[in-house]
Amino acid sequence: MTRPLLDVHDLRVTFSLGSGGLLPWSKPRLLHAVNGVDFTLQPGETLGIVGESGSGKSTLARALIGLVDAQGSAEWVDGKDLIGLSPGQMMAYRNDIQMVFQDPLASLNPRMTVGQIIAEPLVTHHPGLSRAEVKTRVKAMMEKVGLLSNQINRYPHEFSGGQCQRIGIARALIVEPKLIICDEPVSALDVSIQAQVINLLIRLQQELGLSLIFIAHDLSVVKHISDRVLVMYLGKVMEIAPSADLYADPQHPYTQALLSAVPVPDPDFDPATSVVPLHGELPSPSNPPSGCVFRTRCPRAQARCASEVPVLQGQAHQTACHFPGPFTEAEIAKARSTEAA
Incomplete structure (x- = not known):
């Protein structure tokens, strides 16, 4: 099997928010922006990363290129761990890893x-x-x-x-990199221009043999360009799978909620029977819920979800959920009735 271009294991990014109390010896509050992320990236592959704002997607990207301090490991194809390298040491990999940012003019x-x-x-x-x-x-x-x-x-x-x-x-x-990290590169563009830029990236990837990490909010855009998709929530990986599998058969409740919110151009489509509502706001990463971080918004949450942290399970299609699987019509109806109340 081909050695991964990038092998990321237990990647963590934590920011200190200062003292958690009035006394000078109070423990500092910590914000866990990225909390134990694992994935591999093969040569020539595109990995899409999706999730709401505040999920840790951009922080993950910046950790990989050394713009923020991180813990864990990100092993490059030559066996070198990129995490913890000094700016001088990281300079040797700038040719291989480049980044395209969200705001094209800024x-x-x-x-x-x-x-x-x-x-x-x-x-x-x-x-x-x-x-x-x-x-x-x-x-x-x-x-x-x-x-x-x-x-x-x-x-x-x-x-x-x-x-x-x-x-x-x-x-x-221009420096002929092996990997380009695209941090929401089309979110500030008109829809027609988005398509042109996405098609440009696909063409260049095929011509130059690039690997891409493509971060976006728009799941339809990610589906079009990605070979695999990683779903993040509050700094953790909820689900990772080949693109076709994830869109055809999402297993995590959060992934299902994200996909059900994508507009469907079908006059016969009935959101009341198909759309999984996503309740509430994203919790603060400085005070995440116990157990499964998604449990406070999950219509399927049970007592086990509050006490036990789910781990990624599966082979090609991995899900971090105690009760994975598609929502039934009864569950969707119950969730919608709760939302209405």
């Missing part, structure tokens, strides 16, 4: 031309290249992502949101 330096922005990683990691070589590579990359090479001396504010995101993708690709 992630670009407004004082630099597009050519300078795209060339910056190349100049940093390959200082031996001549100016002519850098310019040639930048122009070729601009054309590869759908930009005109004669726009090389323009500034970010002269481009649309979709074009700015193409600039961000070009900047990430």
Whole structure:
């Protein structure tokens, strides 16, 4: 079997919120943004990561590239653990791991031309290249992502949101990485532009043999681009499965609730019999529920859920739930009646 490009085990990110009381010796409050995440990523694979805001998706991405301190392990294909590396040590892997950020305009330096922005990683990691070589590579990359090479001396504010995101993708690709982490790269774009950027990423992945970690709220977008999908809630993995399996047969109540909330373009679709309501708000990660962190919003929660933390079980399709399986019509009706009351 091919060795994973990335093997993540028990990844944790914890932030201190200061003292938990008025006395100076009070214990500090801790916020568990990422709490024991495990997954592998194969060469050429796209792993989609979904979940509500506050689930820890972006923090997970930043931990993998060393922007926040983390515990656990993230073993690269060469056997090196990326977690805990110093900035200098991490520099050796910047060629291999790049990131595309959520806000396409805010992630670009407004004082630099597009050519300078795209060339910056190349100049940093390959200082031996001549100016002519850098310019040639930048122009070729601009054309590869759908930009005109004669726009090389323009500034970010002269481009649309979709074009700015193409600039961000070009900047990430210019050093020929093995992995690109996309942190909600299309959430700020119009629907039609979203489709163009997604199709661009799929094409580039096939041409360049890239692996992708694709973070998004839109489950329909994740379905279109991902080979496997990981569902996060309050810093934990609820479910991870091949994309087709997860969308056809979701096992975790949280996954079912997320999928049932996706709009269905069918006039005969009746939400009252098919949509699983998601009650309440996401609990604070500084004070998570005992046992299963989803139990306070789960219509299937029982006493065991409050006392015992579920672990991921299964082979290709893994679920962290004491009572997995599709909701019955009776359970959906009961949940909806509770919501109405």
